[in-house]
Amino acid sequence: YAPAVAAASPPWWRGARARLLDAAARGTPRYVYHLPSVRAHAQALRALGAVDRWHYALKANPHPALLAALAAAGFGLECVSPGELDAARSHAPQAPRLFTPNFAPRADYAAALAAGELVTLDALHPLQHWGELFAAREIGLRVDLGSGVGHHEKVRTGGSASKFGLPLGDIDAFLALTQRQGARVVVLHAHLGSGVLDAAHWPRVYAQLASLAERIGTLRALNIGGGLGLPQRAGEQPLDLAALDAGLLEIKRAYPQYELWMEPGRYLVAEAGVLLARVTQLKSKDARTYLGVDAGMHTLLRPALYGARHGIVNLTRAEAPADALYQVVGPICESGDVLGSDRRLPAAQEGDVMLIEHAGAYGATMASNYNLRGLPLEEVFE
Numbered sequence: 001y002a003p004a005v006a007a008a009s010p011p012w013w014r015g016a017r018a019r020l021l022d023a024a025a026r027g028t029p030r031y032v033y034h035l036p037s038v039r040a041h042a043q044a045l046r047a048l049g050a051v052d053r054w055h056y057a058l059k060a061n062p063h064p065a066l067l068a069a070l071a072a073a074g075f076g077l078e079c080v081s082p083g084e085l086d087a088a089r090s091h092a093p094q095a096p097r098l099f100t101p102n103f104a105p106r107a108d109y110a111a112a113l114a115a116g117e118l119v120t121l122d123a124l125h126p127l128q129h130w131g132e133l134f135a136a137r138e139i140g141l142r143v144d145l146g147s148g149v150g151h152h153e154k155v156r157t158g159g160s161a162s163k164f165g166l167p168l169g170d171i172d173a174f175l176a177l178t179q180r181q182g183a184r185v186v187v188l189h190a191h192l193g194s195g196v197l198d199a200a201h202w203p204r205v206y207a208q209l210a211s212l213a214e215r216i217g218t219l220r221a222l223n224i225g226g227g228l229g230l231p232q233r234a235g236e237q238p239l240d241l242a243a244l245d246a247g248l249l250e251i252k253r254a255y256p257q258y259e260l261w262m263e264p265g266r267y268l269v270a271e272a273g274v275l276l277a278r279v280t281q282l283k284s285k286d287a288r289t290y291l292g293v294d295a296g297m298h299t300l301l302r303p304a305l306y307g308a309r310h311g312i313v314n315l316t317r318a319e320a321p322a323d324a325l326y327q328v329v330g331p332i333c334e335s336g337d338v339l340g341s342d343r344r345l346p347a348a349q350e351g352d353v354m355l356i357e358h359a360g361a362y363g364a365t366m367a368s369n370y371n372l373r374g375l376p377l378e379e380v381f382e
């Protein structure tokens with residue numbers, strides 16, 4: 001199970017300091033993605049014998065080089081918008097695609113179906129109002145199993161507080177509508193949330209979907225979603241892939257007639273990415289010292305939106321003692337524009353290059369042009 005990619009091994013960027021400083025000299029804020037790290041994570045997942053088909057949830061990072069690398073590693077692509085479908089078609093045309101939009105307009109479904117995509121529904125509305133689109137089509141059905149999981153309430157995608165998934169009580173109505181249109185449900189899908197470190201989660205979802213499968217009758221595959229997490233805080237244990245595989249295989253023995261699919265995003269790309277930012281200003285105010293950088297919540301939204309913790313190091317002074325305590329902040333006009341709180345770091349100076357870890361997933365793709373500060377640069381390391 002490729003323990004080389006476990007949290008215990010030193011991150012790739014430790015051996016790439018000179019190259020990263022060179023990259024920062026070409027402009028910051030800049031995301032850098034390390035393709036060998038993406039491939040190592042892909043290989044670790046492909047080693048799970050229980051899973052028949054993998055799709056990369058490209059919302060995590062749609063950079064063309066990553067799509068091509070993951071397609072070459074045998075991954076299909078899970079897309080949620082016409083833009084993501086276009087990116088998948090352009091940069092990884094050979095990779096199988098899933099289209100799993102949410103509350104999307106009719107036109108998105110019409111275009112995807114006309115192009116032959118495998119479309120997943122999670123509401124009655126499309127069949128009730130646009131039923132003709134689905135006539136004689138094979139489709140997926142995403143259900144809400146009644147609970148959500150994940151690193152923050154905003155990324156839990158199951159249960160009554162979430163907008164996702166067809167409630168189980170509506171399955172019969174859904175099946176009646178598909179029959180009326182001559183459509184067939186061939187994939188049953190659930191994705192309960194993101195950033196999950198408990199290997200027992202997916203076998204549970206698998207067992208729940210398998211127990212619903214007979215009612216549907218026409219299924220070929222069970223898709224148990226993504227959400228595979230990576231440790232980010234002290235004390236968190238990495239996801240145990242061997243235990244995950246064993247748990248899945250046990251259920252598969254009872255339901256060998258269905259293919260098992262998974263669709264991770266974060267796990268494949270988070271550790272491959274770092275964000276480089278340059279120190280702009282320093283300021284002491286009351287009890288705190290602020291270290292300002294040219295990246296902020298417009299570059300990496302996760303700390304502001306989820307309170308996510310990203311490791312921060314001073315790449316310019318990698319060997320210096322960490323004898324200062326900083327609030328690492330960006331240039332955006334909001335008090336929430338904090339990338340890291342109470343960080344022990346070497347005393348910094350204007351122009352130092354800071355590296356923000358674990359930035360390959362949901363980083364650049366969630367960046368905005370807020371305050372008209374522009375979008376970050378991106379670069380790929382082979």
Ligand code: LLP
Nearest residue numbers: 057191194195226227228263264265266362
């Ligand atoms: N499948 C579906 C249907 C999803 O909605 C998602 C993520 C995935 C797969 C992939 O989940 P992953 O393996 O990456 O956890 N912006 C948040 C994460 C939002 C995830 C949205 N859906 C963050 O930065 O933590």
